[in-house]
Amino acid sequence: MIARIRSAVPVGVGVAAIVVEADVSNGLPGTVMVGLPDAAVRESRERVKSAIRACGLPFPDRRILVNLAPADLRKAGPSFDLPIALAILAASGVIRSGDDAVRPPHEPPDLSQFIVVGELSLTGDVRPVRGALAIARGARTLGARGVWVPRANAAEAALVADLEVWSIDSLADAVSWLSGTAPRPSRPPAPPPALIAPGRCGDFADVRGQELGKRALLVAAAGGHNLLLFGPPGSGKTLLASRLPSVLPDLSIDEALETTALHGLRDPLGAGLVRRPPFRSPHHSSSYVSIVGGGRDILPGEVSLAHNGVLFLDELPEFPRHVLEMLRQPLEEGWIAIGRSVACVRFPAACQLVGAMNPCPCGFFGDGTDRCSCTPKRIAEYRGRLSGPLLDRIDLTVEIPRVRHEAMIGGPRTSAGGASEAMAEEIRAAREIQSRRYEGESFRVNARSSGAALRRACSLDRRGEEALAAAASRLALSGRAIERTLRVARTIADLAGAERVRVDHVAEALQFRALDRMPHGFGATMAGR
Numbered sequence: 328m329i330a331r332i333r334s335a336v337p338v339g340v341g342v343a344a345i346v347v348e349a350d351v352s353n354g355l356p357g358t359v360m361v362g363l364p365d366a367a368v369r370e371s372r373e374r375v376k377s378a379i380r381a382c383g384l385p386f387p388d389r390r391i392l393v394n395l396a397p398a399d400l401r402k403a404g405p406s407f408d409l410p411i412a413l414a415i416l417a418a419s420g421v422i423r424s425g426d427d428a429v430r431p432p433h434e435p436p437d438l439s440q441f442i443v444v445g446e447l448s449l450t451g452d453v454r455p456v457r458g459a460l461a462i463a464r465g466a467r468t469l470g471a472r473g474v475w476v477p478r479a480n481a482a483e484a485a486l487v488a489d490l491e492v493w494s495i496d497s498l499a500d501a502v503s504w505l506s507g508t509a510p511r512p513s514r515p516p517a518p519p520p521a522l523i524a525p526g527r528c529g530d531f532a533d534v535r536g537q538e539l540g541k542r543a544l545l546v547a548a549a550g551g552h553n554l555l556l557f558g559p560p561g562s563g564k565t566l567l568a569s570r571l572p573s574v575l576p577d578l579s580i581d582e583a584l585e586t587t588a589l590h591g592l593r594d595p596l597g598a599g600l601v602r603r604p605p606f607r608s609p610h611h612s613s614s615y616v617s618i619v620g621g622g623r624d625i626l627p628g629e630v631s632l633a634h635n636g637v638l639f640l641d642e643l644p645e646f647p648r649h650v651l652e653m654l655r656q657p658l659e660e661g662w663i664a665i666g667r668s669v670a671c672v673r674f675p676a677a678c679q680l681v682g683a684m685n686p687c688p689c690g691f692f693g694d695g696t697d698r699c700s701c702t703p704k705r706i707a708e709y710r711g712r713l714s715g716p717l718l719d720r721i722d723l724t725v726e727i728p729r730v731r732h733e734a735m736i737g738g739p740r741t742s743a744g745g746a747s748e749a750m751a752e753e754i755r756a757a758r759e760i761q762s763r764r765y766e767g768e769s770f771r772v773n774a775r776s777s778g779a780a781l782r783r784a785c786s787l788d789r790r791g792e793e794a795l796a797a798a799a800s801r802l803a804l805s806g807r808a809i810e811r812t813l814r815v816a817r818t819i820a821d822l823a824g825a826e827r828v829r830v831d832h833v834a835e836a837l838q839f840r841a842l843d844r845m846p847h848g849f850g851a852t853m854a855g856r
């Protein structure tokens with residue numbers, strides 16, 4: 328007799344359907360597993376046997392063939408334990424339902440309507456799996472009515488609307504439902520309405536001085552622009568960047584589910600839905616895989632965990648070149664492809680990049696003292712680590728000067744205009760203008776709009792044209808740089824509620840091109856040495 332149980336495996340942030348088949352026949356006792364299982368899946372043979380016996384059920388002393396279909400998809404991890412155990416029990420006739428002479432006290436569920444996942448302990452308890460939200464989201468696309476998931480994953484799976492979630496504690500529970508000896512479990516607890524605030528997020532009111540820096544972050548947040556902060560250590564670059572999420576709008580339900588699903592691939596969730604834009608700040612010594620994604624189980628990296636939020640890279644030139652190079656795809660396309668010999672997995676990675684860097688390797692260059700000991704050659708080499716194509720994707724570059732210590736801690740708190748709540752309000756209004764402008768398009772902010780849509784939205788007045796042309800020739804701006812300037816100018820005009828982009832908007836946008844004002848990739852101050 329052959330039994331089939333439906334399961335699924337996360338692929339990227341989506342899922343692939345897996346059918347677990349068990350065939351129990353006469354022959355030499357033993358269990359054979361086929362269908363490209365990895366080591367963890369092969370070990371499930373032992374766990375399943377032990378778990379079935381621990382529940383007081385007979386493990387068939389016959390020949391057992393377990394097939395995971397489709398055969399060309401690599402199966403990783405222990406999440407197939409539960410479907411394998413149920414398939415073996417069904418194939419060997421231990422679980423019986425339907426045609427029995429004795430009617431069970433409860434109506435057994437039709438398991439073909441459900442996707443089943445769960446790891447088994449040797450005692451038959453069901454342990455949480457990674458990616459339960461991704462599987463629950465995918466269950467709908469696979470045409471399932473619901474999911475059977477470990478209890479620890481139930482709240483996470485219940486985030487998906489209109490999905491029947493059965494929360495499982497143990498193999499014995501599952502067997503009693505299928506035999507009709509126990510009623511359907513009560514609904515899993517509603518997920519906490521909450522947010523996983525990725526670290527508590529401070530307020531811009533805590534940042535004294537640095538008005539230009541705050542303005543740059545306001546503009547960047549309003550238009551979804553990538554930003555580079557440039558200044559000596561201790562000038563508050565990190566402080567400024569870490570406040571960015573405090574002014575970004577809440578995620579929509581779809582964004583929240585997708586972001587939460589990505590996070591759930593790395594760690595089973597307990598805390599609920601990610602409702603606020605995440606802020607991720609990997610260190611430059613982090614491994615390539617932890618930033619980009621990949622590894623044995625192909626998990627998302629920091630760039631995907633920052634999806635719909637902020638990726639902050641402090642000391643940008645210290646990141647390995649191949650890490651910086653790979654950022655181009657997510658910055659341009661909003662997703663990242665992780666190649667494997669067998670298959671290529673795509674993870675969403677639409678994040679806003681905030682980079683920070685010192686002016687030179689020691690950090691003191693140009694701070695008005697003679698503490699900098701770097702040679703011009705070392706400085707040029709340090710700055711040259713940022714490739715042109717990466718800089719081309721950064722719309723705003725801003726110099727953050729060192730603020731006198733007294734000004735940082737003792738100065739007057741900034742006016743209400745500098746506090747996060749007021750900034751968030753301005754940003755909301757500017758974003759609304761943009762969503763109306765780009766209605767029906769695949770993008771919603773100026774930073775991501777297509778060239779054609781941008782040109783339609785940016786008819787400059789005559790003085791604006793002249794100012795831009797003059798700056799383009801003075802700063803030797805490339806065509807791409809001019810386009811970036813226009814995008815920023817459009818956002819500044821949106822913040823002002825202005826229909827047309829005027830000369831003052833262009834002038835302010837040009838102010839946020841600190842790098843272009845330094846010839847040879849920031850050498851102006853060097854020439855003065």
Ligand SMILES: [Zn+2]
Nearest residue numbers: 687689699701
């Ligand atoms: Zn230096």
